[in-house]
């Protein structure tokens with residue numbers, strides 16, 4: 001059994017992330033989901049503790065999955081988790097451009113290799129950023145997240161009131 005780290009902001013975790021976790025479980029056997037703390041992204045919604053709790057709840061029922069917060073480098077989180085590889089899901093060529101650079105940096109600086117997994121085609125449009133934006137404006141995102149995240153978004157913003165998620 002090989003352990004891999006799937007790092008990210010997970011603000012919040014969504015079905016695209018969960019699909020990548022399931023793919024990695026099938027291929028490698030054990031997954032540690034690394035939730036980045038003190039992320040410098042300005043548009044954070046949930047605290048690190050909340051993001052960890054929501055990831056744990058969304059992944060409940062799967063054996064050989066752990067969720068851990070990390071505050072430093074992804075390569076250090078991989079070492080701490082005993083992970084042989086970092087795994088990242090790719091939705092599109094833009095993801096590849098960003099992820100390839102990070103993967104090469106992580107290999108160059110720490111010798112840690114990254115394995116890219118294409119996401120499920122029907123989830124390729126899903127992003128945490130748009131989930132935050134749409135939910136905060138009372139759009140419908142329940143079908144894109146697991147039930148615990150849908151409940152947390154409703155608790156934060158109230159029930160969805162728009163039939164479509166369009167925000168512009």
Ligand code: PNS
Nearest residue numbers: 007008009010036072073074075102105
């Ligand atoms: O979900 P995200 O925000 O796209 O995830 C990006 C993340 C958290 C995986 C990446 O920014 C990261 O690994 N940050 C931790 C700090 C680090 O390792 N930086 C060096 C990257 S080459």
